[in-house]
Amino acid sequence: MFRKTQKQAYAELAFEFYKKFGYEFKNPTLLVEALTHRSYIYTNENHLPSNERLEFLGDSVLGLVIAEYLFKLHTEYNEGDLTKTKAILVNEITLAKVGIEIGLNNLILLSSEEEKSGGRERASIISDAMEAVIGAMYLDSGLETSAKFINQVIIARSAELLADTSQRNYKGELLEYLQSRGQEPPYYEVVSETGPDHEKIFNVVVRTTGNITGSGSGASKKEAEQRAAAESLQFLKSLEYDETSKED
Structure with missing residues (x-):
């Protein structure tokens, strides 16, 4: 039976991402790393680290883009208002909700055990992957590209996300x-x-x-x-x- 090479598998994942979001990674390895949950690296031979480092980077990029957006949009907000609003748009619940809506959770690489335990719908895993993808796009093409993605999937939904009264008192x-x-x-x-x-x-x-x-x-x-x-x-x-x- 024909077995895909690692390079072919990476290319297929990058193509799936391109079909969903219209962005083609110059370095598909970055995308694969961004979508690799730590459970996957112990059961597969992809020789890539988990997405945790990219998650760290993406968290900062996301925070910057959202902060600038709110700063320019809400000139009437003080520091406290801006901080509270930003917290809603970048928190785990919001990122997981968006990740499921756009189908990013279906691209995450998980171990079979994690998959069976419901990992593909787990908020922490999806939100981490969202941040990691943003970090990967930043490294692949810079701030403008990652900001465009954030605008496309988060800021475009900001009115709906901020109207979710369950997240704010x-x-x-x-x-x-x-x-x-x-x-x-x-x-x-x-x-x-x-x-x-x-x-x-x-x-x-x-x-x-x-x-x-x-x-x-x-x-x-x-x-x-x-x-x-x-x-x-x-x-x-x-x-x-x-x-x-x-x-x-």
Whole structure:
């Protein structure tokens, strides 16, 4: 039976990556290393290290690109706001979610044991591979190429990713924001409920200083309140920024 050479296997993996993402590695070995989980190196003769070093590099490249994007986009954000927002876009949960959506998890090289134990869907493995691929692209073609990939797979989804209220406590942030300015705590009100009992949707508004500054809907009161708080926080910060700009 014909057995693929190592070079052929590398080329096939690089071609699969090219079909998915439109980037052709000049050095396919970098891509293979980026997709090699440490479990794979003990059971195969690819003579490559695991992706852990590339993960380290990719983490820094990703952080830089996301930081620059947020810095330019949100001129009204202070350092704390930028840090919290960046943390959502670069954390393990986000990277794993994106990795599954774009199918990168299907390219990761795992041992058969790791595969059987669910490694291909494990968040830590997928997020590490995402960072390693970014690091590999940086070494292969530089910052511009890796930034283009980050824009394509993460920044293009940023609105959706940041709207995931499960990753951020917007109610807590809104309360902290108001208290730091000597204002009363926010007041949440369910204004309507729609749908059958088993699929009920709650519609909530939040009032700050007596005015409605945000609204949100969700399958639970908590989810709706989180979304209302997120909208209120964005509105209040934009308002504050506009007033500061006028003074300047």
